[in-house]
Amino acid sequence: MQLTTPLITTLLSLISTTTAAALPQTTVTPGATTPWDVSNFVLGCSPGGCTYTFDISGPATADVGPTFSTSCSGSDEQQKMVPCSDTNIESNLVPTQDVGLVLQVSRFGDGANGGDNGYMYGNATAAPEGEGAFASFVVPAEFYGDIVY
Numbered sequence: 001m002q003l004t005t006p007l008i009t010t011l012l013s014l015i016s017t018t019t020a021a022a023l024p025q026t027t028v029t030p031g032a033t034t035p036w037d038v039s040n041f042v043l044g045c046s047p048g049g050c051t052y053t054f055d056i057s058g059p060a061t062a063d064v065g066p067t068f069s070t071s072c073s074g075s076d077e078q079q080k081m082v083p084c085s086d087t088n089i090e091s092n093l094v095p096t097q098d099v100g101l102v103l104q105v106s107r108f109g110d111g112a113n114g115g116d117n118g119y120m121y122g123n124a125t126a127a128p129e130g131e132g133a134f135a136s137f138v139v140p141a142e143f144y145g146d147i148v149y
């Protein structure tokens with residue numbers, strides 16, 4: 001078949017449009033979030049602070065390893081990440097001025113590349129300011145790279 005000039009022009013603009021649209025994916029994909037499901041979140045607050053327990057599970061990710069499921073507990077007074085039953089998972093509950101109590105969760109593990117220790121992190125509001133805690137919610141976690149010791 002003989003390509004007419006208008007068709008070639010159309011094809012060229014299609015190619016350049018496709019190329020331009022494809023470029024952002026190289027930066028967007030590494031930042032894609034992995035959902036970690038929090039359930040049975042229970043908050044107990046007293047004048048001394050708030051303690052919490054919850055269950056959490058998440059899918060396998062190439063960066064950090066297979067599916068996981070564990071239980072965590074702590075308080076908003078600890079001011080640091082503390083290990084869950086599965087010690088590769090850590091949590092912390094942080095009081096914030098703007099959104100209330102924020103649950104931070106991290107996960108360490110060897111990815112598909114072995115060797116290095118991958119690190120994922122995410123946070124989510126567990127209890128909006130002045131309200132009770134959500135019983136279940138999703139923590140959007142992101143991969144932040146390999147920790148080299």
Ligand SMILES: *[C@@H]1O[C@H](CO)[C@@H](O)[C@H](O)[C@H]1NC(C)=O
Binds near residue numbers: 104122123
């Ligand atoms: C929650 O995560 C976001 C994105 O990483 C970060 O900017 C924010 O400071 C975190 N908030 C808390 C309370 O950890």
